[in-house]
Amino acid sequence: MHGPLDLRLLITFVHAAHSGSLSATAVQVGRTQSAVTMQMQRLEEMLGQSLLHRSGSGVRLTGSGERFLAHAERILKMHDEAVSAFSEKGLHGSMVFGSPEDYLISFFPALLRSFGTKYPDVEIKVVSAPTAELRALLQSHKVDLALVSTPNLNDVETIIRTEPLAWVGSKPALELHDFGDTVPLALPASNAMDHRAAREAMARAGLRYKISYASNSLAGLIGLARSGLAVSVMTQEAVPPDLHILNAPLPELPHLGILLAFADADHQSPAVAAFADHVRAVLPTL
Known part of the structure; x- marks a missing residue:
């Protein structure tokens, strides 16, 4: 490997891994598709490994890419934690939040408005899907946390509403x-x-x-x-x-x-943890 890893390359790689599309990644990171392609080639050259299979329908992870994704996400998470801990401007970071459509319409505007007032530098991307699909997205780490439904009302410790x-x-x-x-x-x-x-x-x-x-x-x-x-x-x-x-x-x-489910319940970024705490506090009052 030549030189230290560039965080910008890791951010682009994680977006590409989750979206499966270099064109979508380009929009997410604010670069041209050709620039994203060059970034991925540069990262592969640095690691000496092929990370992405490319085809007309998009990209998918190679075996090396699957293994490296976990490292890249962990590095970026630690970076966000360090910035949040020592920044004078408060909490930073981004997350992907999932929810069934009816909960988004009923509750999300109020949740976002009150959270955004307190933490304006946290970016929240939203995915709308039924609970069954959200569970799969959480498992594949394409969503960080989600509101999901359960018919089991005996689980009083985790049910928020x-x-x-x-x-x-x-x-x-x-x-x-x-x-x-x-x-x-x-x-x-x-x-x-x-x-x-x-x-x-x-x-x-x-x-x-x-x-x-x-x-x-x-x-x-x-x-x-x-x-x-x-x-x-x-x-x-x-x-x-x-x-x-x-x-x-x-x-x-x-x-x-209604309860909160996480892609990784044991290792949450400060932004995800703060939003989860906010949802638990505010959702019962709406």
């Missing part, structure tokens, strides 16, 4: 929708907790239903509910004021617990 699920329609009562004896439902993907909760509740109640529409977007589900063509399910806090929460004869839906 509980949210009731609600049936949502365009009219204030199910009978006014004139659906007949089979209720059309608009639900998210089958691996989503509210999808399973809706189907299980209808089955327990012995009510006839059909899944008429599917959308992984909360905006899509809201639009379908507004159309009057189906009943949807979402967390109660996410229900817009022009739609109605429906009760009997529809069965009661469960509550979901």
